[in-house]
Amino acid sequence: MTGARVPILMYHAVTADPNDATRTLSVTPEAFADQMAVLADRGLTPLTTADLAARWRSGRPLPARPVLITFDDGYEGVHRHALPALAEHGFPATLFVTTGWVRGAYDTGGGLDTMLDWRQVRALADGGVEVGGHSHTHPQLDRIDDARLRAELTRCRDIVAGELGAPPVSFAYPYGYSSRRVRTAVRGHGFAQALAVGNSLARRAQGPYALRRVTVRRTTDAEEFERLVDGRAIGRTFVRDRALTKGYALVRRARRLRRPV
Template identity: 75%
Template sequence: MTEPVPILMYHSIARSPNDATRALSVSPEAFAEQMALLDDRGFTPLDTARLASSWRSGGPLPARPVLITFDDGYEGVHLHGLPALAKYGFASTLFVSTGWIRGASDTGGGLDVMLGWDQVRRLAGEQMEIGGHSHTHPQLDQIADDALWFELLRCKEIIADELGARPVSFAYPYGYSSPRVRRTVREAGFAQSLAVGNGLSRRRQGPYALQRVTVRRTTGIEEFERLVEGRAITRTFARDRALTKGYAMVRRARQVRRKAIRSRV
């Protein structure tokens, strides 16, 4: 039986985040302290592809594996995250919403200052796997099939064009998915995908529903240690789970209502 693995979900790293990203940002000092703790406790950071490959093949994992992941593509990952990761030689994964990355394919919509493709290329050269996070960051389970395919294939195409390699890992925007979304992600050529769930990742979750734990601006170092050690996760995220469950019911009701309206047109 395989041991559960903590997958940490970060967003922005910033000293002065804006209102849109504040709750899910961490300060550069906090991030550096968290990376130092991982090193001190003997954790071995992996990228997403390595974990999924090991679980598929039944191959061994290194001692105390952990995943460090970033969503969206904020510039602070390069400015503040990379120095701390490079100090310890840590691997990680960055999931980019390609329409938010500064450059020719920028559609706008980024919530703060976003990375440019030159910065993404540098990160890719520093043990950071670059994965997909859709093109424009919609709630994938709320959009039609043609829009879903566009979000996945356009994201994959841009990353391949910019980096010279197709992404193999994906993370659902907002953590939302459904059987249809997971099936389409697989058919689009992604080998694994991450949700949220705020629980430890386990092999039995399957490669397209691996859970992560959220690291926030309010996550102190003692709480962070409990998260990576797998202690008191259920209690830490009890309120989140209740809110998520309630919101999921609201979203399902909206989806049913939209389908009913479309069927009458």
Template identity: 70%
Template sequence: MNGPVPILMYHAVGHRPAKAAYGLSVSPEAFGEQMELLAERGFTPLTTAQLAGAWRSSGALPPRPVLITFDDGYEGVHRHALPVLAQHGFASTLFVSTGWLRGRHDVGGALDTMLDWDQVRELAAAGTEIGGHTHSHPQMDQLSGEQVWFETLRCRQIIADELGAEPVSFAYPYGYSSRSVRRTVREAGFAQALAVGNALAVRRQGPYALERVTVRRSTGAEEFERLVEGRGIARNFAGDRALTKGYALVRRVTSAGRKVTRSRV
């Protein structure tokens, strides 16, 4: 019940994704093989809301739980991932940046072809949980309090208007958050939120800082198997963690400088 759970973080799924989205994409063939492995090994995919709800209530989890999550809202999730998920009867969670999706809310800035709202509704109807990922995909821990509120509430309002149901799960763009950001996400009405961390999720992380593991274009079959089995994750992402620690220091200094500047204005 309280054991570690792999939360897989995907982005684009496509044959020829745009250069800016390529590294964090997977090919349709690789995605199909990865889902086949989950099925063969007896994993049970859950939505983000299902996992957090079970942990919050101390409820029982099914055998070998796993989460399949997609960030941003790339069109290939509907074109390539949805048929594979439907084939296996797998649940998933899609976190959308509402200002990146095609349609009347589009503010530009997307890295590749994005979903439109009809496709998002089809994903939701097929059992995919639709969560929030801000409106314009900013680095939330570098924003003012008012900007964080706007990005969070605007995203939640648009999803509720388009789908007829308020989203309950959230994912931080780039995985970046802070105590104040997490508080705002909670106060805005989201019941749980995902970071990155490149580690397995455990209950003690709390409902607003659950960690995920990144699936990339370069993730081979053997590496994927190790990720979902929880083996060698620290070694696989050693370089990422070193960069993250260094960048975190830069970000703290930058954020502090901005706060000082705002206080002088």
């Protein structure tokens, strides 16, 4: 299945009572549990990010209907609500932690809602969740200088390694933004693969440092979720998102060109 197109689901907060900052990109615990049941009922096989990339890198076959379940940032509801639903079906997943937002010794205070603590992160890892990196303070990595970029990646990698006993091998770009410079730095810091957003299916041809994901949000109903995991009409589903992304990309590019050298 080297030409396979794989849905990589991107979640953020899983909570019944989100705040304004996380509301749009949150799902309720009930919706998340229902969505995991859909994956099981439809015979999909969840993989971790590391497993998918390793299979594509080595040429090992994928299961008949692969899917990835990923979480960004590190919200407390991933442990409280998502982990039990994952465990019910024996599903692995990948959590990308912003290490400066996890509650504990390295907390920068920037978390957008109630965040995980390191005890909960370890419990997730023990429960079959791959823990990857998502930077230390969640900046737009392609807008910061080389020194800060190195600091964001080094701090994130070293904190995860210190807390879990092994360095993370997967990374997700904050906001989905990257550049050749950022991707080179991510690779140089030992991450073997990285995820963007893109709101389309992942393919081997995208390369291991630009794999695309589809966003699951509070407005994603049962019918839309089934379309996402089946790979149907994804372009129509995210047409507004893509228009906004392209427009913002032009603004960001213009700002970069205006920056003094």
